[in-house]
Amino acid sequence: MIAAIGLYFFFSLAADNRIRAFNILPWLMILAALAAVVGGSIWLRSIGQRALAIALLLLLAIPGALFALFFLVILIAHPNFH
Numbered sequence: 001m002i003a004a005i006g007l008y009f010f011f012s013l014a015a016d017n018r019i020r021a022f023n024i025l026p027w028l029m030i031l032a033a034l035a036a037v038v039g040g041s042i043w044l045r046s047i048g049q050r051a052l053a054i055a056l057l058l059l060l061a062i063p064g065a066l067f068a069l070f071f072l073v074i075l076i077a078h079p080n081f082h
Contacts, residue, residue: 002060003034034060 010027013019019027037060044053 002064003038005064006030006034 010019010031037056041053041056044050044056
């Protein structure tokens, strides 16, 4: 899910011509990292290393879950930012 969100942002910004020469390198590094995590977990699972594949995917899942939890707390708590 997190990798799909990264791809969505990349392609939506690319469609608006907002990805230029000065910021293509960080985007390529982000996409390469996402591909390495997802591809590495698939490869590890294919060779029988299921626990390592899950641990590798948790590198993306834990920050994504914490981000979703943050927004849930913001929605429930209704903080006053004055």
